[in-house]
Amino acid sequence: MYSFPKNKKKPQLFEGLSEESLQTLLQHSFLKEFENGQLLIQQGDIPQFVYLIIDGTLKTSRMSAEGEEATIRLLESGDVCMEAVLFMGGPSPIDVQAMGTTTVLLIPDKVIKTHVLEDARFSVNLLKIVTRHYKNAMHQIDAMQIKSPVQRVGYYFLIKHLESGHDSLEFSLPFRKQSIASYLGMTPETFSRTLKKMKEMGIEVEDDKIKMRDSFTLCHFCDSDTAALCARHDREECQQCPLH
Amino acid sequence: MYSFPKNKKKPQLFEGLSEESLQTLLQHSFLKEFENGQLLIQQGDIPQFVYLIIDGTLKTSRMSAEGEEATIRLLESGDVCMEAVLFMGGPSPIDVQAMGTTTVLLIPDKVIKTHVLEDARFSVNLLKIVTRHYKNAMHQIDAMQIKSPVQRVGYYFLIKHLESGHDSLEFSLPFRKQSIASYLGMTPETFSRTLKKMKEMGIEVEDDKIKMRDSFTLCHFCDSDTAALCARHDREECQQCPLH
DNA sequence: TTACGGACTTGACTCAGATCAAGAGGTGAC
DNA sequence: GTCACCTCTTGATCTGAGTCAAGTCCGTAA
Numbered sequence: 001m002y003s004f005p006k007n008k009k010k011p012q013l014f015e016g017l018s019e020e021s022l023q024t025l026l027q028h029s030f031l032k033e034f035e036n037g038q039l040l041i042q043q044g045d046i047p048q049f050v051y052l053i054i055d056g057t058l059k060t061s062r063m064s065a066e067g068e069e070a071t072i073r074l075l076e077s078g079d080v081c082m083e084a085v086l087f088m089g090g091p092s093p094i095d096v097q098a099m100g101t102t103t104v105l106l107i108p109d110k111v112i113k114t115h116v117l118e119d120a121r122f123s124v125n126l127l128k129i130v131t132r133h134y135k136n137a138m139h140q141i142d143a144m145q146i147k148s149p150v151q152r153v154g155y156y157f158l159i160k161h162l163e164s165g166h167d168s169l170e171f172s173l174p175f176r177k178q179s180i181a182s183y184l185g186m187t188p189e190t191f192s193r194t195l196k197k198m199k200e201m202g203i204e205v206e207d208d209k210i211k212m213r214d215s216f217t218l219c220h221f222c223d224s225d226t227a228a229l230c231a232r233h234d235r236e237e238c239q240q241c242p243l244h
Numbered sequence: 245m246y247s248f249p250k251n252k253k254k255p256q257l258f259e260g261l262s263e264e265s266l267q268t269l270l271q272h273s274f275l276k277e278f279e280n281g282q283l284l285i286q287q288g289d290i291p292q293f294v295y296l297i298i299d300g301t302l303k304t305s306r307m308s309a310e311g312e313e314a315t316i317r318l319l320e321s322g323d324v325c326m327e328a329v330l331f332m333g334g335p336s337p338i339d340v341q342a343m344g345t346t347t348v349l350l351i352p353d354k355v356i357k358t359h360v361l362e363d364a365r366f367s368v369n370l371l372k373i374v375t376r377h378y379k380n381a382m383h384q385i386d387a388m389q390i391k392s393p394v395q396r397v398g399y400y401f402l403i404k405h406l407e408s409g410h411d412s413l414e415f416s417l418p419f420r421k422q423s424i425a426s427y428l429g430m431t432p433e434t435f436s437r438t439l440k441k442m443k444e445m446g447i448e449v450e451d452d453k454i455k456m457r458d459s460f461t462l463c464h465f466c467d468s469d470t471a472a473l474c475a476r477h478d479r480e481e482c483q484q485c486p487l488h
Numbered sequence: 489t490t491a492c493g494g495a496c497t498t499g500a501c502t503c504a505g506a507t508c509a510a511g512a513g514g515t516g517a518c
Numbered sequence: 519g520t521c522a523c524c525t526c527t528t529g530a531t532c533t534g535a536g537t538c539a540a541g542t543c544c545g546t547a548a
Contacts, residue, residue, distance in 0.1 A: 044468030062386040070389035072382055087368075087375040093382055093469040116368060120361045123371065124331075127360070130374050131331040137381035138316055138337055142306035144388045145314035145429045149535080177496070185389045190535060192497055207496095223309075224288030225337040393505080421526070434505060436527055451526095490548090497542070505533095512527075518520095 002031050002105055011052060011078045013125055021119045029107040034098035041082065041096045049106040050083045056102025059179060060094045071182040073133065074099075074175050084130045086112060099179065144185045149194045150201075152184045154221035157203070157210060161218055162229050169215060173208040246275055246349055255296060255322040257369055265363045273351040278342035285326065285340045293350040294327045300346025303423060304338045315426040316384075317377065318343075318419050328374045330356060343423065388429045393438045394445075396428045398465035401447070401454060405462055406473050413459060417452040 003026065004010065014022055031054065034040060040051060043063060051058070053075055060072045060081055072094055075081060085092050086109050116123040143152045164171040173180060181191035195205045203218075204211040212218065222230065247270065248254065258266055275298065278284060284295060287307060295302070297319055304316045304325055316338055319325060329336050330353050360367040387396045408415040417424060425435035439449045447462075448455040456462065466474065 062382065062390075064386070064390045066390075068390040070386035072385060084375040084378050087371045088379050089372075090472040091469045093379055116371070117364045120364055120367060123364060123367045124360060127331045127367065127371055127374065128333075130371065130378060131328040134328050134374060134378045134381060135332050135337055137378060137385060138306065140385055141316060141381060141388070141429075142308070142314035144385070146306075146308045146312040185385075187536060188496070189498085189537085193535095196497090225335045227288075228334045431506060432526070433507085433528085437505095440527090492547080493545095495542105495544080497540105499540085500538090502535105502537075503533100504536095507532075508530085510527105510529085512525105514525085515523085517522085 001026055002029060009078065011080065012129055013052060013080050013083075015125055016121050017119065017125075021115075021122060025107060025111060025115060025122075028111045029105055032104055032106055034102050034104060036098060036100050038098045039095060040098065040104070041092055041094075043093060043095050044091045047082045047085050047092050048109055050080060050086065050109065050112055051096065052080050052105040052107065053077050054103040054105055056104075057099045057175065058096055058102060058104075059099055059183075060096050061182075062094055069182065070185070071179065073136070074179060074183050076174060080129060083112070083126055084133060087126075087130075099175070140183075140185075149184075149186055149190055150197055151221060152186070153191070153194045153198060154218060155226075156180070156184060157198075158218040158221045158226065160210075161212070161215075162226075167215075169213075170209065170211045172210065177208075245270055246273060253322065255324065256373055257296060257324050257327075259369055260365050261363065261369075265359070265366060269351060269355060269359060269366075272355045273349055276348055276350055278346050278348060280342060280344050282342045283339060284342065284348070285336055285338075287337060287339050288335045291326045291329050291336050292353055294324060294330065294353065294356050295340065296324050296349040296351065297321050298347040298349055300348075301343045301419065302340055302346060302348075303343055303419075303427075304340050305426075306338055313426065314429070315423065317380070318423060318427055320418060324373060327356070327370055328377060331370075331374075343419070384427075384429075393428075393430055393434055394441055395465060396430070397435070397438045397442060398462060399470075400424070400428060401442075402462040402465045402470070404454075405456070405459075406470075411459075413457075414453065414455045416454065421452075 004014075004022075014025070017025075034056075040058070041047060055077055057077075058075045058079075058081065060075070062070050062072060064070075073081070081096055082092070085094070112126075116126065139155070143155060147155070160171050160174075175183075177191060178188045181188045184191065186194070199205055201217075202213045248258075248266075258269070261269075278300075284302070285291060299321055301321075302319045302323075302325065304319070305313050306316060307313050317325070325340055326336070329338070356370075360370065383399070387399060391399070404415050404418075419427075421435060422432045425432045428435065430438070443449055445461075446457045
């Protein structure tokens, strides 16, 4: 049975669970390692497990009959997937694929489905996770419909900037550029050209390192609901922010 | 206090709940009527209620600073909204707007949040609803990224066809054409031209009435996970379906 | 050391869908 | 009735992202 390293941050899935509840979940779960490019599940398969990434990265995508691919999510360590698909009932609408060697904890669907009815805290955790995905999906939708490539990349940078803590004026892209391009719904070429435009706007791009002149550079990619994530959105200095 | 007409179909939100549990929810809820175009909630507002449509239609959308709009969902009677937003924590990422006079049941957020921890069946209902929305969002994303306008409209028709029961070769569009166009991520002009192409493919379009020659007409817009919704997907006749 | 391959960039060209503009058809107010 | 207004359609034009092709810059293997 897998047991969580004490020093590691608990994934959101297990947040606030009693030791007993956690044990029940882990009892029937096991680790598995996947190689670069390996498929964990394919569109149309009936899902058997929820996948919790211990180490590495995954992507979820949909493939059209002609072999074209739309990336839905890019996931890092601590992220979960297939949890939503379980409750949809029916086959998986997505592919899940490892990007590089990735270690994953597999939690059987039955364990999840019974545990949801036993531990309300666990089901609320799941609700929170699914709703966050849903929120991201909504952002992705409006991005593709109404935003220019520059705005899409800018918003992506903004989110990464907020995630990496407000004070650092530098962060690095967590995935390969072509993956990010696909996630943002554009070709690698367009992504590359867009990065060039970003440079003209005062954002240094050097390989996968992104540096900003100051912490307001990305402000005009913000919107009212993302502003809530910003540490200073209710402070005076936010005046500089074009939203106000 | 609002009480559900016995003859009306129960919305998914309340499915399988005990009479007592349902009463608790309805006790603090109330009806409200909204006029055409009226906003129930705006992007950036803190949500106070979950909205259950009793009669009429709503749309949820995101608006860019320049006033351009991306439609996220179009909802009919029995649908719920803002339930996902409640669990995201933080302000609403979407606008909700009435399309025509619409009667809505308002369930206060606190009632929902406490009830989730008390009635596991209720929280599973919520999970199912949110995951369905999430699934739709994923379809919307890949549709916009990898499908042509004809494929998007075809898939939309397919879903409506499956919803309206398999046997009827006719259904009508539940929303104004421009709303559907926006939902599908295209302009009204493109939608109109696309409908013309559909006619050439053997789908009669007359105002908002859609008629098909036979029930296989829409088959080639199907995909592996949507096929599960099809009543005959595991029967012999599905041979005709290009998927096989 | 060179050779190969993969990730990314850059430039030239193409085209599907957006935009702009005009017209058809329907409906309600007066 | 007809005027105003709205939805939808149709046609002509424009444009921006995709495509294709070539080239650069790595890292790795022989």
